[in-house]
Amino acid sequence: MxxxxxxxxxxxxxxxxxxxxxxxxxxxxxxxxxxxxxxxxxxxxxxxxxxxxxxxxxxxxxxxxxxxxxxxxxxxxxxxxxxxxxxxxxxxxxxxxxxxGPVGLAVGEDIDLRIFFHHxxxxxxxxxxxxxxxxxxxxxxxxxxxxxxxxxxxxxxxxxxxxxxxxxxxxFADTTSPPPRFVPAEAPVPPRPDDTIDVEAFGQAWAGMHDTHEFFGLLRQHGVERQQGLELMEGRFTQRVPAASVRTLLQAAATGGTPVMVFVGNPGCIQIHTGPVRRIEPMGPWLNVLDPGFNLHLREDHIAGAWVVEKPTDAGTVTSLEVFDSARRLIVQFFGARQPGQAEQPAWRALVAPLRQPA
The missing domain is CATH 3.40.1570.10 (HemS/ChuS/ChuX like domains)
Incomplete structure (x- = not known):
């Protein structure tokens, strides 16, 4: 051996x-x-x-x-x-x-994080x-x-x-603890079969949202995996769009100077950029935003699903572009820049509208 x-x-x-x-x-x-x-x-x-x-x-x-x-x-x-x-x-x-508890926030002018310390x-x-x-x-x-x-x-x-x-x-140095022992990641749990979900009740609950932050709880309450939820609501609150939509959106935002919000995360942390994007540079499989103070590096060849998603809120509909990999994991989200409680800006909706058009 x-x-x-x-x-x-x-x-x-x-x-x-x-x-x-x-x-x-x-x-x-x-x-x-x-x-x-x-x-x-x-x-x-x-x-x-x-x-x-x-x-x-x-x-x-x-x-x-x-x-x-x-x-x-x-x-x-x-x-x-x-x-x-x-x-x-x-x-x-x-x-x-x-x-x-185990949930932290950083809400500085530039560093904007949602932290899940149990990970x-x-x-x-x-x-x-x-x-x-x-x-x-x-x-x-x-x-x-x-x-x-x-x-x-x-x-x-x-x-x-x-x-x-x-x-x-x-x-914060720790010179006494033993070396950490890492364990293999567990295989992702597959979505429940669609025919075991009360799609009507799920749709009614979606329509009744007051804030985008309710969405995670909504999925959990109805036992729905995230991309599965988008699939179940396709044609009502969601629309499947081409993988190239990410590049199209970022280039249009850069050209028009429209500020955006870019969410990237993993189970332990979500990091958010709010503001304009200016320099969009494709390099091989990578699509890059290379701006002072903000860089984004996205593997376009990893995009297996992209969706325009609408969520009702008390301030009106909030529209996002959600992007998934081949393992159905959410890898990045884009929103129009807005403060909580504010209506979505028309300039953002104008950016998203062309994504919905048939190729």
Missing amino acids: ATEPSRAALRVRFAEARAGGLRPKDAAESLGLSEGAAIAAHVPGAGEDLPAAGLRAVRLRGPWIDLLRSLEDCGPLMALTRNASVVHEKTGVYQGLSAQ WACGFAVHEPAREGPAGPQPSLQFFDANGTAVHKIYPRGQTDAARWQQVAAD
Whole structure:
């Protein structure tokens, strides 16, 4: 029986994969590891001395809400939240942090997060010596779920208070906990058969919504998977549109200067950009927004379903574009920029209208 490679061997192989141009997630997967497991292998064990030229990691302790609050004095930071298909990067100050039980919020001027701390299994302060190239490393705080999948990452920027950043990492360092043990992700539960759902009752409940935030509870109450709900309401509240609709929408928003909201998330965090998008750059399979303070990287070849969705609210109908991958996972949502309780802007509806037209 083959023996598992040592931590030292894993570190060497990970460094080789990184030197070959792979980003950390891809480098870890090339070794058959989760990203979290690859980072954990770089936490020095008792009496272990890691090479000075290599990646080093220090495990962090919570409470995570306290750690995030302590970042405000660091000044501008880059928040990164991703899933398997989309990366959302936003630069700003961590402000307006609050939590109620396991659910947290960051409602700063630029950093806008919905945080689900029960999915934050562990965190690390990571340092990898600088090297050339766009994927070059830098100091970061990285948080992972129980499967070793990244839920949120934080990077210093040029205007970051470096001393304060280092102090936060030191204040929340955890040198006593044992190495984290990651478990394989469970297979997704398939949707219930459509004929077991009371579609009429589901539609009536949808029509009776007062706020978009009721939608998740509505799905749970009726036992409906998200994309299944869109399929069941097709022609009434939803319309299937081409995968190219994402590019069409972003390019039209950039041309017209229409501000949008872009939601990208995973089970542990949802990150939101509100404002204009300007520079839309397709590069191979990636569709990119490359603006000062906001970057979005979307794998267009991962889009398996796109829907225009209407949700009733007390302020009128709210329209969104929801995008799914081949595993039926929601990977990104687009809304028109609006404040809670405000009506949807006509300019946003004008952007969405062409998506509904037959090709």
